[in-house]
Amino acid sequence: MVTADTSTTSETRDTEQAGEVVLRGVNISKTYGVTRALRGVNFDVRRGEVTVLFGENGAGKSTLMKILSGVEQPTAGHLELDGEVIELASTTDAVERGISIIHQELNLNPNLKVRDNIFLGRELLSVRGINYAEQSRITREVMERLEEPISPDTYVQDLRVGQQQIVEIARALSTDARILIMDEPTSALSTTEVHVLFKIIRELKRQNVAIVYISHHLEEAIEIADRAVVFRDGELVAKEDAANIDLPWVVRTMVGREADYDFRDEPREYGDVVLSIQDVSVYDSVSEKFPVNHVSLDVREGEIVCLYGLMGAGRTELMETLAGRDKVAGGRIMLDGKDMAGRSISDRIQRGMGLVPEDRQRDGLIKLQSVGKNLSLAGLSWWVRNGLLQRGAENERVKQQIADIGVKTAGPQAPITSLSGGNAQKVVIGKMLLTDPRVLLLDEPTRGVDVGAKGEIFSLIFKQARKGLAVLFVTSDVGEALTASHRIVVMSRGHLVTEFDPREATREDVMAAAEDSTPELLSAEAPGAHATNGADG
Amino acid sequence: MTTTAETDVAASPKRFNINFGALIMEGRALVALIVIIAIFALMNDNYLSSGNLATIAKDVAFNAIIALGMLLVILKGGIDLSVGSTVGLTGAVAGNLFQGVSLPLTDAVMYPSLWVIVVIAVAVGMLVGWINGLLISRLNLAPFIVTLGMLYVGRGLTQVLLGGTNITNELRGQEGLNNEGLFAIFASYPLGVPISAWVMIALAVIFSILLTRTPFGRWLYATGSNERAAELSGVPVKRVKTRVYIFTGMCAGMVGILQIANIRSSTADLGSLYELNAIAAVVIGGAALSGGRGTVRGTIIGAFVIGFLTNGLVIVGVSPFWQTVITGAVIILAVAMDQIQQIVQRRRADARAVAQARRESEKHDDADVAEEPSDTQKVH
Numbered sequence: 001m002v003t004a005d006t007s008t009t010s011e012t013r014d015t016e017q018a019g020e021v022v023l024r025g026v027n028i029s030k031t032y033g034v035t036r037a038l039r040g041v042n043f044d045v046r047r048g049e050v051t052v053l054f055g056e057n058g059a060g061k062s063t064l065m066k067i068l069s070g071v072e073q074p075t076a077g078h079l080e081l082d083g084e085v086i087e088l089a090s091t092t093d094a095v096e097r098g099i100s101i102i103h104q105e106l107n108l109n110p111n112l113k114v115r116d117n118i119f120l121g122r123e124l125l126s127v128r129g130i131n132y133a134e135q136s137r138i139t140r141e142v143m144e145r146l147e148e149p150i151s152p153d154t155y156v157q158d159l160r161v162g163q164q165q166i167v168e169i170a171r172a173l174s175t176d177a178r179i180l181i182m183d184e185p186t187s188a189l190s191t192t193e194v195h196v197l198f199k200i201i202r203e204l205k206r207q208n209v210a211i212v213y214i215s216h217h218l219e220e221a222i223e224i225a226d227r228a229v230v231f232r233d234g235e236l237v238a239k240e241d242a243a244n245i246d247l248p249w250v251v252r253t254m255v256g257r258e259a260d261y262d263f264r265d266e267p268r269e270y271g272d273v274v275l276s277i278q279d280v281s282v283y284d285s286v287s288e289k290f291p292v293n294h295v296s297l298d299v300r301e302g303e304i305v306c307l308y309g310l311m312g313a314g315r316t317e318l319m320e321t322l323a324g325r326d327k328v329a330g331g332r333i334m335l336d337g338k339d340m341a342g343r344s345i346s347d348r349i350q351r352g353m354g355l356v357p358e359d360r361q362r363d364g365l366i367k368l369q370s371v372g373k374n375l376s377l378a379g380l381s382w383w384v385r386n387g388l389l390q391r392g393a394e395n396e397r398v399k400q401q402i403a404d405i406g407v408k409t410a411g412p413q414a415p416i417t418s419l420s421g422g423n424a425q426k427v428v429i430g431k432m433l434l435t436d437p438r439v440l441l442l443d444e445p446t447r448g449v450d451v452g453a454k455g456e457i458f459s460l461i462f463k464q465a466r467k468g469l470a471v472l473f474v475t476s477d478v479g480e481a482l483t484a485s486h487r488i489v490v491m492s493r494g495h496l497v498t499e500f501d502p503r504e505a506t507r508e509d510v511m512a513a514a515e516d517s518t519p520e521l522l523s524a525e526a527p528g529a530h531a532t533n534g535a536d537g
Numbered sequence: 538m539t540t541t542a543e544t545d546v547a548a549s550p551k552r553f554n555i556n557f558g559a560l561i562m563e564g565r566a567l568v569a570l571i572v573i574i575a576i577f578a579l580m581n582d583n584y585l586s587s588g589n590l591a592t593i594a595k596d597v598a599f600n601a602i603i604a605l606g607m608l609l610v611i612l613k614g615g616i617d618l619s620v621g622s623t624v625g626l627t628g629a630v631a632g633n634l635f636q637g638v639s640l641p642l643t644d645a646v647m648y649p650s651l652w653v654i655v656v657i658a659v660a661v662g663m664l665v666g667w668i669n670g671l672l673i674s675r676l677n678l679a680p681f682i683v684t685l686g687m688l689y690v691g692r693g694l695t696q697v698l699l700g701g702t703n704i705t706n707e708l709r710g711q712e713g714l715n716n717e718g719l720f721a722i723f724a725s726y727p728l729g730v731p732i733s734a735w736v737m738i739a740l741a742v743i744f745s746i747l748l749t750r751t752p753f754g755r756w757l758y759a760t761g762s763n764e765r766a767a768e769l770s771g772v773p774v775k776r777v778k779t780r781v782y783i784f785t786g787m788c789a790g791m792v793g794i795l796q797i798a799n800i801r802s803s804t805a806d807l808g809s810l811y812e813l814n815a816i817a818a819v820v821i822g823g824a825a826l827s828g829g830r831g832t833v834r835g836t837i838i839g840a841f842v843i844g845f846l847t848n849g850l851v852i853v854g855v856s857p858f859w860q861t862v863i864t865g866a867v868i869i870l871a872v873a874m875d876q877i878q879q880i881v882q883r884r885r886a887d888a889r890a891v892a893q894a895r896r897e898s899e900k901h902d903d904a905d906v907a908e909e910p911s912d913t914q915k916v917h
Contacts, residue, residue, distance in 0.1 A: 346773055
């Protein structure tokens with residue numbers, strides 16, 4: 001359809017047709033150090049249509065978004081806007097060409113008025129300084145276009161999250177955005193707010209705005225989609241008209257091929273209950289919500305329990321609370337029958353409960369230290385005699401551990417930054433194993449790890465489980481949940497909603513269970529009894 | 538067993554690389570030191586005379602002792618601006634104790650013995666550090682702000698204690714009161730080397746052991762590099778943070794005693810600007826202000842660079858105004874070179890990682906290799 005005819009740029013604007021390709025990515029690849037986030041991706045964005053990007057974590061959606069919005073530049077390939085090859089050097093560059101992005105975390109200054117947020121960084125000036133009257137007029141105009149009566153003079157902090165998002169959309173429209181990228185726009189919204197958002201999206205379509213939409217909530221995304229694009233392992237694996245897709249298709253295409261590991265036949269001989277989570281709730285004072293809401297769960301010796309859920313379901317909050325970083329708002333955490341209330345992180349590690357955190361770079365690695373010192377950090381007390389470290393003994397144990405867990409490295413002295421993602425993750429896990437834990441908590445243990453190393457990491461975990469280690473791991477990868485656990489517990493919006501036996505459950509069952517819950521549950525409730533909110537409308 | 542042999546072979550060149558890098562980092566300061574000494578020795582014959590070397594040694598030692606404490610704080614990723622004031626404060630406390638303490642409700646005046654005075658003075662330094670540490674670790678206040686405030690508080694208290702005069706004669710002590718000997722001990726030259734230099738050496742050894750042979754040292758480097766990761770690994774981060782400030786306070790207290798013995802007087806401006814010289818020494822010695830990187834050896838060399846430079850500029854007759862300009866320029870130069878070197882190292886590491894990834898993907902399977910350059914032809 002669109003050719004490389006470059007002479008038509010200004011004219012096409014006047015005669016734009018819905019359904020025409022406005023933005024095209026040609027053969028886009030992106031490499032970060034050792035990982036390849038995108039491989040030769042070709043795709044189109046069309047006027048007046050919603051293009052939904054589907055894919056699991058790490059499939060390449062967010063990298064593509066960063067490239068479209070000018071945050072990153074592709075390693076290979078290029079973008080075409082209205083058939084013209086463009087390079088987006090920065091986000092400002094992208095905005096000037098009419099491409100705006102609305103991030104999951106809203107980018108507003110709560111202490112400023114709606115009007116001032118919309119014009120932040122590009123204030124309209126007159127001889128007497130900022131022309132507030134004109135700014136207010138334009139803000140009102142845009143709000144009318146969105147059919148949302150938000151006053152330009154309201155402070156953003158006084159708006160609900162849904163309204164704040166509308167302010168972001170208004171800001172994008174006020175820059176004449178023709179392409180609007182929305183990253184997880186519904187994750188913080190209530191059902192009513194989602195309906196308002198969808199109404200606005202339909203309105204924008206009528207105005208010929210092209211929308212790129214990304215969401216983990218598959219059903220919502222399918223509802224609003226005109227076209228679906230599915231990513232897997234950095235590749236675009238499917239393009240389809242919305243009319244031809246349904247939830248099972250999306251799930252099937254997202255997950256794709258089977259992992260090359262399968263631990264379903266592992267023995268299931270469990271011992272006593274090691275970790276007992278009893279009616280635990282966690283309160284987040286920033287959002288004034290309960291990300292973990294009355295959760296109860298037992299994990300036994302030798303048992304590997306998978307906690308499956310979408311991002312934002314409260315999984316990480318639960319894990320960090322177990323590890324001792326966050327306080328419980330209600331309920332008890334029992335380790336070998338002892339209440340962990342008031343115990344510090346180091347205390348819990350000594351008693352046998354340690355966390356391998358979700359964000360390896362931020363929470364797992366000591367980047368200025370060697371592989372060996374990273375490995376021994378949590379278990380240093382083993383090698384202390386008379387207050388001094390027995391470095392010979394430490395080094396022996398560390399070398400042994402490197403061999404045991406199969407870290408590919410030049411040796412204990414090598415800098416930790418020289419390792420690939422999978423090997424660095426093995427070091428973080430190996431560090432906790434050196435503390436001789438009773439229960440190991442793993443938050444997304446295979447994030448940013450290539451497929452081969454995933455299998456190795458799970459073999460390592462199963463090997464420990466056979467020796468009696470209790471394991472609780474979080475994942476948003478259904479394949480992993482089904483093939484590498486003894487039991488799947490599904491968490492959704494702060495609650496444990498159901499449980500599966502991985503030998504009997506299907507992908508669709510598990511994914512559907514994680515989707516199914518009402519947004520309102522998150523906002524209120526907790527200490528009291530379970531609310532019995534019905535399904536959403 | 539074959540794997541062990543393999544990793545050992547692979548490890549040896551790597552180990553060499555790391556030490557080589559560290560050597561350049563500290564070596565840079567060492568080269569600067571040698572150049573400075575050579576230049577001034579050529580310009581002035583007195584520069585390397587034993588008398589002048591003793592003077593330099595004393596100045597270097599005072600700065601180095603403070604800098605060792607500062608090193609711990611900087612390894613944690615903090616800063617302590619209050620050490621200079623703490624030197625003055627501990628000097629003033631000691632001076633007052635030499636004058637005698639009037640006990641309330643009686644006419645009696647108590648004269649603590651020399652060693653009691655020394656212990657109290659150092660304890661006051663540690664107390665100041667402990668307060669800094671608590672405010673920083675428990676209330677999460679910014680180290681810069683807390684210690685800046687403490688800089689004022691300490692200096693103010695010094696002036697209050699001294700009441701506008703210097704304490705000089707009382708420092709000699711009085712016969713029969715058991716408080717004599719401050720000068721005889723704390724301004725002595727055992728084996729011809731000033732006592733402060735011996736203290737510096739002793740502290741350097743102790744701090745080396747502390748940093749490399751104890752869990753505390755590991756915790757400190759880990760906390761300075763990545764506090765969140767350290768915390769999740771069971772490092773008592775808050776305790777580590779508090780403790781480093783106690784160490785700087787202790788060092789400042791020692792310098793307080795050594796300095797009043799050295800200048801034979803407790804004055805209100807004793808120790809002012811010491812914090813800046815100490816930070817400069819640590820930074821010239823290759824430590825990162827962001828934490829997690831730095832060594833005792835580097836810090837000592839850094840203190841020597843500053844000492845030899847300052848003294849040399851005086852001895853060759855550079856005007857005091859220009860002395861300050863040159864010292865400042867040297868500090869900036871040192872940090873700039875450090876930064877440039879790190880950028881170069883990072884680029885090399887990145888290049889190595891990319892090359893390795895390419896090798897691995899080539900090994901992996903043929904399907905994946907088609908990825909980067911040949912993709913273009915494949916698709917279109």
